[in-house]
Amino acid sequence: MRVERNTEAGRALGLVAAALISILSLILIFAGWSATLFSVFAQAVPSAKATNYYELKPGADRDGIDKYYMGRQIAHVMGHQAADWLERPTREQEEHTEEMIGLLNLKPGEDVADIGAGTGYISWRMAKKVAPGKVYAVEIQQEMLDLLGANMKERGITNIVQTLGTITDPKLPTNAIDLIIMVDVYHEFDHPYEMTEAMVRSLKVGGRLVFVEFRKEDPHVPIKEVHKMSEAQVKKEMSIFPLAHAQTFTNLPWQHVIVFTKNPSLRTNMRTGADLGPGPTVRPAGSPTPARVKIGNTSANSIPANPQPK
Numbered sequence: 001m002r003v004e005r006n007t008e009a010g011r012a013l014g015l016v017a018a019a020l021i022s023i024l025s026l027i028l029i030f031a032g033w034s035a036t037l038f039s040v041f042a043q044a045v046p047s048a049k050a051t052n053y054y055e056l057k058p059g060a061d062r063d064g065i066d067k068y069y070m071g072r073q074i075a076h077v078m079g080h081q082a083a084d085w086l087e088r089p090t091r092e093q094e095e096h097t098e099e100m101i102g103l104l105n106l107k108p109g110e111d112v113a114d115i116g117a118g119t120g121y122i123s124w125r126m127a128k129k130v131a132p133g134k135v136y137a138v139e140i141q142q143e144m145l146d147l148l149g150a151n152m153k154e155r156g157i158t159n160i161v162q163t164l165g166t167i168t169d170p171k172l173p174t175n176a177i178d179l180i181i182m183v184d185v186y187h188e189f190d191h192p193y194e195m196t197e198a199m200v201r202s203l204k205v206g207g208r209l210v211f212v213e214f215r216k217e218d219p220h221v222p223i224k225e226v227h228k229m230s231e232a233q234v235k236k237e238m239s240i241f242p243l244a245h246a247q248t249f250t251n252l253p254w255q256h257v258i259v260f261t262k263n264p265s266l267r268t269n270m271r272t273g274a275d276l277g278p279g280p281t282v283r284p285a286g287s288p289t290p291a292r293v294k295i296g297n298t299s300a301n302s303i304p305a306n307p308q309p310k
């Protein structure tokens with residue numbers, strides 16, 4: 001009798017154990033599916049909203065790529081092979097760079113970022129003004145950063161942080177930067193939506209986002225059309241972000257300087273809305289690695305030299 005009872009108890013225990021294992025397996029399978037679905041969804045949501053802004057069609061201008069953003073054809077990236085053009089001896093006379101930097105009224109101790117820094121022509125001038133603050137010199141072409149590094153060494157500038165970004169992410173710290181400048185750069189962004197979103201996130205509240213672009217309104221500015229931008233177009237593209245237009249300087253020979261400030265209380269279309277904390281940890285699907293960046297229909301280490309004068 002005792003043997004039979006023990007056998008029955010054993011069977012019952014076995015059944016309970018089997019049921020528990022089945023339930024556990026079901027929970028694990030469900031959790032796995034949920035995680036997969038969540039990660040697919042998480043990747044789909046950010047890119048879905050951003051890609052709505054992009055239109056892929058043959059470019060009307062051969063100096064631009066086959067991609068449009070808010071009605072504007074995006075320009076080809078200027079390859080590092082044309083870096084000499086950035087350091088040309090006539091540049092100060094043509095662009096009044098010192099005057100432009102003076103307009104920014106930079107203060108010692110501020111941390112600033114120079115996106116698309118190229119050879120560092122703008123970076124080192126700002127570095128002198130903000131020391132002991134830092135200049136994050138952001139580039140997607142390692143070759144440009146190499147040239148920039150050599151220039152800084154030659155000048156003894158030590159407060160520049162070389163930063164290799166990607167076409168969607170300048171890799172800047174969050175809520176940490178006083179001013180971000182793009183000199184002759186924004187119109188080349190392959191992903192202007194993602195770049196602006198990331199730049200806004202990295203600005204402190206009240207921090208400034210500065211565009212220095214060749215004036216499209218002026219047919220006498222001797223620069224290729226897709227490498228120019230009108231003030232109206234810049235304002236249109238910034239209108240979906242928590243940015244307030246602060247001022248536009250128009251006194252430089254060829255460029256305008258369009259300044260916005262970060263104002264998180266503005267209603268926006270930004271993915272994180274008014275919440276300007278850390279952004280999504282999931283990068284849009286297919287983000288390139290920094291080493292061999294895909295830019296439009298070309299890649300960074302095969303970009304043709306493309307200086308911009310007409």
Ligand SMILES: C[S@@+](CC[C@H](N)C(=O)[O-])C[C@H]1O[C@@H](n2cnc3c(N)ncnc32)[C@H](O)[C@@H]1O
Nearest residue numbers: 078086116117118121139140141167183185188
């Ligand atoms: C015309 S150059 C201007 C360089 C510099 N700002 C100057 O005025 O001397 C444009 C630079 O922007 C860089 N660039 C383009 N897209 C970028 C992005 N998404 N992030 C960082 N740099 C970018 C290019 O690699 C190129 O070196």
